[in-house]
Amino acid sequence: MPRFLLEHQDLVSQLVNSIKKRIVIRTDASIRSSERSTRQILNSICLSNADISDVFFDPTIGEATVFARDMSVLSMLSQHDIELTEKTGWRMSFRRQPKSIKIFKYINDVLSNRSAERVLFYKRTGENIFRAKLDGLTEASIVCLGGFNEIGRSSILLITHNSKVLLDFGMKRYQNDNLDCLPRIDVSGLSMEEIDGIIISHGHFGHAGALPLLFKYGYDGPVYCTDPTLPLMIALQKNYTQIQKKNAIYSKHEIDEVILHTIPVNFGSVTDISPDLRVMLSNSGHILGSSTMHLHIGNGDHNLVYSGDLKFGKTTAIDNAVWNFPRVETLIIESTHGNREDSFPLREEVEINLTNSINATLDFGGGVLIPVPPLGISQELCITLGMLNNMGKINPEKILVAESILELLDFYEIYTEYLSRNLKSRISAGENDPLYTDLLTPLDIKRDDWSKCVILAPSADLTDGESFKLLKEFSNEPRHKVILVSNTAPDSISLNLVSGQKDLQVGKRKIQLNCSVDMIKGFTDHSDYNQILAYVSRLKPRLRKVITNHGSEIKCHVLAANINKIFKIPTQHPSVHESIKLL
Numbered sequence: 001m002p003r004f005l006l007e008h009q010d011l012v013s014q015l016v017n018s019i020k021k022r023i024v025i026r027t028d029a030s031i032r033s034s035e036r037s038t039r040q041i042l043n044s045i046c047l048s049n050a051d052i053s054d055v056f057f058d059p060t061i062g063e064a065t066v067f068a069r070d071m072s073v074l075s076m077l078s079q080h081d082i083e084l085t086e087k088t089g090w091r092m093s094f095r096r097q098p099k100s101i102k103i104f105k106y107i108n109d110v111l112s113n114r115s116a117e118r119v120l121f122y123k124r125t126g127e128n129i130f131r132a133k134l135d136g137l138t139e140a141s142i143v144c145l146g147g148f149n150e151i152g153r154s155s156i157l158l159i160t161h162n163s164k165v166l167l168d169f170g171m172k173r174y175q176n177d178n179l180d181c182l183p184r185i186d187v188s189g190l191s192m193e194e195i196d197g198i199i200i201s202h203g204h205f206g207h208a209g210a211l212p213l214l215f216k217y218g219y220d221g222p223v224y225c226t227d228p229t230l231p232l233m234i235a236l237q238k239n240y241t242q243i244q245k246k247n248a249i250y251s252k253h254e255i256d257e258v259i260l261h262t263i264p265v266n267f268g269s270v271t272d273i274s275p276d277l278r279v280m281l282s283n284s285g286h287i288l289g290s291s292t293m294h295l296h297i298g299n300g301d302h303n304l305v306y307s308g309d310l311k312f313g314k315t316t317a318i319d320n321a322v323w324n325f326p327r328v329e330t331l332i333i334e335s336t337h338g339n340r341e342d343s344f345p346l347r348e349e350v351e352i353n354l355t356n357s358i359n360a361t362l363d364f365g366g367g368v369l370i371p372v373p374p375l376g377i378s379q380e381l382c383i384t385l386g387m388l389n390n391m392g393k394i395n396p397e398k399i400l401v402a403e404s405i406l407e408l409l410d411f412y413e414i415y416t417e418y419l420s421r422n423l424k425s426r427i428s429a430g431e432n433d434p435l436y437t438d439l440l441t442p443l444d445i446k447r448d449d450w451s452k453c454v455i456l457a458p459s460a461d462l463t464d465g466e467s468f469k470l471l472k473e474f475s476n477e478p479r480h481k482v483i484l485v486s487n488t489a490p491d492s493i494s495l496n497l498v499s500g501q502k503d504l505q506v507g508k509r510k511i512q513l514n515c516s517v518d519m520i521k522g523f524t525d526h527s528d529y530n531q532i533l534a535y536v537s538r539l540k541p542r543l544r545k546v547i548t549n550h551g552s553e554i555k556c557h558v559l560a561a562n563i564n565k566i567f568k569i570p571t572q573h574p575s576v577h578e579s580i581k582l583l
Contacts, residue, residue, distance in 0.1 A: 026061050026062045026063075026091070027085070027089045027090065027091065028062075029062065031089040032059075032062060032090055033087070033088040033089055033090070035055075035057050037088070038055070038057075038064060038088045038090055039052075041084065041087050041088055042066060042077070042084070045076070045080055045084075046073060046076075052066060052067070052073070053067045053068055053069055053097040054066075054097065054101065055067070056104070056105070056108040057090070057108075057112065058108065058111055058112065058115075059112060060111065060115045060118040060119055060122070062089070062090060062091060063091045063093065064088075064090040064093075065092075065093050065094075065095055065108075066092055066094050066095070067095050067097040067101065068094070068096070068097055069096070069097040071096065071427065071430050071432075074094045074095075074096060075430075077092070077094050078094050081094075095414050095415075095416075096413050096414060096427075097413075098409075098410035098411075098413040098414060098437075099406070099437070100406075100407060100410055101410065102407070103234060103235050103238075103407065103410075103411075104231055104410075104411075104414065106234075107230065107231055107234060107259050110256050110259045111259065111260070114260055118260060121222075121260065125221065125222050125263070128221070128274075129196075129273065129274060129275070130272070130275070131275055133162055133275040133276060134161060134162050134275075136161050137161065138160070138161055138276065138297065138298035138299070138301040138302070139160065139161050140158065140159065140160045140161075140297045140298075140301075140302055140581075140582040140583040141158075141159050141579055141580060141581045142156050142157065142158055142579065142580050142582065143156070143157040143159065143187075143578075144156065144549070144574050144575065144576050144577065144578050144579070144580075145157055145166075145183035145184050145185055145187075145576065146182070146183035146184060147168070147206070147549050147550050148549045148556070148573075148574050148575055148576050148578070149549075149552070149553040149556050149573065149574075149575045149576070150551075150576070151206065151550055151551060151552070152171070152173075152181070152206045153171055153172050153181060153183050153210065154169075154183075154201075154206055154207045154549070154550060155167070155168050155169045155170060155183035156168065156306065156332070156549075157185070157190065158277075158295065160274075160276050160297055160298070161276060162274055162276040162277075163196045163273065163274035163275065163276055163277045164194050164195055164196055165195070165196050165198070165273055165274065165277060166195060166198040166199070166214075167198075167199050167293060167306050168199075168200060168201055168207045168208065168308070169183055169198060169200070169208065169210050169211045169213075169214060170183070170205065170206040170207040170208060170209050170210055171205060171206065171210035172206065173205050173206075173209065173240065178249070182210050182213070183210060184576055184577060187577050192218040192219040192220070193218070195219060195221055196221065196273060196274040197222045197223070197224060197273045197274065198214070198219075198222070198223045198224070199223075199224045199225070199273070199279055199281075199293055200223060200224070200225040200229055200233065201229075201284065201291050201292070201306070201308030201309065202225075202226075202229055202232075202233075202286060202287055202290035202291060202308055202309060203225075203228070203232030203233035203235075203236060203287065203288075203375060204233075204236070204309065204375060204376065205233075205236045205237075205240065207308065208225075208229070208236070208237070209233075209236065209237065211223065211233070211237070211258055212237055212251075212254035212255050212258050213249055213250050213254065215250075215254045215261070216250050216254045221261065222261055222262075222263050223262045224262075224263050224265050224271060224273070224279065224281075225264065225265065225281075225289075226264060226265060226266070226267065226281060226289040226290075226291055226418070227264045227418075228288045228289030228411050228418055229289045229290070229291070230262050230264060232287075232375060232408060232411060234255060234258065235375075235407060235408060236374065238252070238255060239374070239404065241255070243464075265279075265281050266281075267281055267282055267283055267291070267322075267418075268280065268281075268282065269281075270296075276297060276298050276299075277295060277296070277297055278295070278296040279293055279294065279296070280293075280294045280296070281293060281294075282294060282321075283318070283319060283321060283418075284307060284309060284310050284311065284322075285311035285312060285315070285318050285525075286308065286309040286310060286318070286376070286525050286526070287309075287318065287375060287376040287379070287525060288379070288412055288415060288419075289418050290308060290309060290318075291308060292305060292306065292307050292308055292310065292322065294325050294328070297582075297583065298583075300327075301583060302330070302582055302583040303326075303328050303329050303330075304329070304331075304332070304582065305325060305328045305330070305539075306332045307331070307334050307535075308334070309334055309336070309525070309526060310334055310526065310527050310532070310535065311524075311525050311526060311527055311531075312527045312531040312532070312534060312535040313347065313528070313531045314346075314347040315347070315380055315420070315525065316380055316383050316384045316387065316420065316422070316423070317379060317380050317383050317412065317419060318418070318419065318420055319420045319421060321535065323538040323539060324538070327541070328539050328543060329543065329544045329545070329582075330543070330545045330546075330547065330582050331539065331543055331547070332546075332547045332549055333535070333536070333546060333547070333548060333559075334526065334527075334532075334548075334550035335532075335548045335550060335552075335555045335560075336487070336526040336527075336550055336551050336555070337524070337526055337527065337528045337529055337532070337551075337555070338529060338532065338548065338551045338556060338559030339529060339554070339555050339559075341529075342528050342529040342555075343529050343530050344522030344524065344528045345522045346522075350522035350523055351384065351388070353520050354384075354483070354485075354523065355388055355394055357481070357483055357518045358396070358454060358483070359394060361480070361481040361516070362394070362395070362396055362452050362454075364479055365451045365452060366451060366452075366479030366515075367450035367452065367455065367474070367477075367480050367481075368396075368453070368454045368455065368481050368482075368483055369450075369457065369467065369470050369474050369480070369481070369483070370454065370455065370456050370457075370482075370483045370484075370485060371457060371458070371460050371462050371467035371471075371484065371494060372405070372456050372457070372460050372467075372485065372486060373459065373460045373486060374402075374404050374405055374408060374458045375405075375408050376525045377485060377523060377524070378405040378408075378409075378458070379405065379409045379412055380525065381456055381485070382399075382401060382405065382406075382435075382436075382437075382456065383412070383423070383435055385399050385439075385454060385456075386399070386435070386436020386437070386439045386440065389436070389439055390436055394454070396452055396453055396454045397451075397452040398441050398452075398453045398454075399441060399454050399456075400440075400442070400443040400444075400447075400454070400455045400456070401440045401441070401442065401443055401455075401456045401457075402442075402458060403443065404458060404465075405457075405458065406440065406442060409435075409437065409440075413435055413437065423435065443455060443456075443457060445466055445469055445470070450470075450473070450474070450477075450480065451479070460484075460486035460487075460494065461486075461492035461494045461495075462492065462493035462494050462497075463492060463493065468493075471506060471511075472506055472509065472511060474515045475504070475506075475512065475513045475514060475515055476514055476515075477515055478514050478515060480515040480516075481515055481516045481517070481518060482497060482515060482516075482517050483517075483518045483519075483520055484497060484517070484518070484519045485519075485520050485523040485524075486523075486524075487524070493506065497517045498517070498519055500517075501513070529559070532559065533562075533563070533566065536563055536567060536569075537567070542567075542569070543567075543569050544569070544570070545569065545570050545571070545572070545582070546560065546563050546567075546569050546570075546571045546572075547571070547573070547580065548560045548572075548573045549574075553573075556573040560573040
């Protein structure tokens, strides 16, 4: 029976389309081999016991994740996929072994150790989703909890006749006032028991950073996101608690609850969330696993697309955002670069500008510091710098990368199916290092000599982390350079650098800036103004409403006004606390 179902996935798809329910094929625990026997069976197929570096088992769903460093070993194991499932009773997935799988192991340990709880959780979740619908007309509205006329703490409450679902639940990391840094769920009067589910668009702290807090105050329901989003958001949540220590508003216990309650969803699969709400996640082009949410309300009564953070343009690591939805009535779209002036060069030109800026410094023996956020642009730069170095366009002695960035880059090696077509073709061709990771060296902040090195270090705003510490050393050396590639936050050191200030307050010290500063525009994981308009123009049939969010007040307002003017579509640019009726 397992072989038949695995070989006839088309029948499963037909059944899904027929009953309009998600189906997951799992083996019963009674037919599974022990973990030890399964490892032996795996090793019997390989040439050497060393070919397989790790196997992680998830007894709740009967899946085993097999890691190997060699691409040829993974390819060979994949060819025996059905045979291995028949022999062991475990469904197999095969992944490339990165340099570290610390976070992946941590998540797997939580899932394995609490298997019995997860069985009950899945049962309870299924019963809640397929409960009887309430009688009455279909209706839908949203409450803006965070991320409207601002960036950070993104969160939307979607209310239908039968459901209450949260879309994202982020946090502003560097603000201490909870009224400004957390989603304003208090204004909705929502209790934790009323929430049917939470859907997370991607792993950035501004979209998932406050999620553990809901579990602290009694939430016990499901969280939906893509496979890569789970470890990425967990890594950033753990990092927050380690930095904030006693000042953190949640602990490891609540992060473990997030892991326990998360249900991964693949791109393109339709998932029931409640009796009258289904969601399909699609690539948003922003970071690994980032998604746009297509929400189907009622019996086709209304279709809402929430863009999350959107990149509708070329990058090295991730493909362009998906736009071909069958139906959309309302679009909620980000406005990070919502001004007409927010128009950036083509990616090819951006890479030329970056190459020229780096070489101009390396040629004179200087070092280059690129402050970056820990997730997103940093991994994109790791892969791009590796590619440029591999092609001979730059030739630093070292590309030094903070370990926190490399730890998150590991997931780009694990979840290769979420990468761009170009990188996947390198993987398929058997490239030994398809992501150029061997060219990257972990950053040692105690290093004495930074000459002819390119350094990637958080934070992007130079507010803390390794970039903050290195700025003090770089500022004294005229040969060195700081290259800024990210948005500059208000009242940040990076904004002072862009504006040309030479006298800086860095922590408790005043320093004179003697190194040079470059700003490379266009190296962004958000859409620029023209890309946003291009995305809106692609959506068919014509939209009934566009709502702007995730931008400064002026950018949300300007983008809404211009979409209305150009496309003749009703638009709104609400603030936090506001509610909007969709249906």
